[in-house]
Amino acid sequence: MDPADSAAIEKIAAELLSPAETLRANTMAPALRLEFLASRLAQQDFAATLLGVPASKLQAAYECPDCGSGPDIAHGRPGYLLDGGPAPLALSASRSSGWVLFAAVVHPGPGLRVGADLENAAGTEFTGFDDVALTVRERRHLDALDPAGRPQERARLWARKEAWLKMTGDGLRVAPDSLDVLDRAGLWDLELPSSAGGRDLPAGLLAALAISAR
Known part of the structure; x- marks a missing residue:
């Protein structure tokens, strides 16, 4: 990354991101730290644009089943505070291969939740992945495909699982080999x-979206 770009990211992050986000960024290696800061700034800009407010009006307030929720949390389900209360936005985000994917619903109805995931097929190509990540039916489905098509399909299934588990808020507290996503309603x-943005996306990049009104 160009030093000028890095300096700009650092400056804007210091102005806009929460202390909890900055603290989390500071635990990362330099390159990962800049990627994290840039993705959080992009997310805040995305949310602000949808809500029609300046990004400076939003304060990150994440939700984690284990750690709670609020501006002191920088991991889990993303969210923002606006004018002292929760911003009217159901939001999900995912990063992979230097890219970030956002999905959101403005003024969501009661109980509406979203989950989005972005995966690179290369990240699921290792021995033992299928045994821990896929159900028996999904493994049979994969085995029936031509070998050349399996990496893409494996990553597609994993993106669907991640999107669903982000939507529910369960994350990997649910064993992924117990969640069948071949034809689950609410998944796309x-x-x-x-x-x-003028750049080619990496080959093998797959994405999925989950929405529930429960």
Whole structure:
């Protein structure tokens, strides 16, 4: 990354991100730290644009089943405070291969939740993945495919699982090999463009979206 870009990210992050987000960023290696800060700034800008307010009006307030919720939390389900109360936004985010995916619903109805996930097929290509990540039915489905098509399908299934578990808030507290996503209602595969922002997306990038009104 260009030093000028890095300096700009650091400056804007210091102005806009919460102390909890900055503290979390400071635990990371330099390159990962900048990627994290840039993604959080992009997320805040995305939320502010949807809500029609300046990004400076929003304060990050994440929700974690184990740690609680509020501005002191910087992990788990993303959310923001606006004018002292929860911003009217159901939001999900995912990062992979230097890219970030956001999904949101403005002024969501009671109980509406969203989950989005972005995966690179290369990240699921290791021995033992299928045994811990896929159900018996999903493994049979994968085995029936031509070997050349299995990496993409494996990553597609994993993106669907991650999106669903982000939507429910369970995360990997639920064993992924117990969650069948082959034809689960409320799940959609997202068709990604071949390029974005003038840059080609990596080959093998898959995305999924989950929505529930429960």
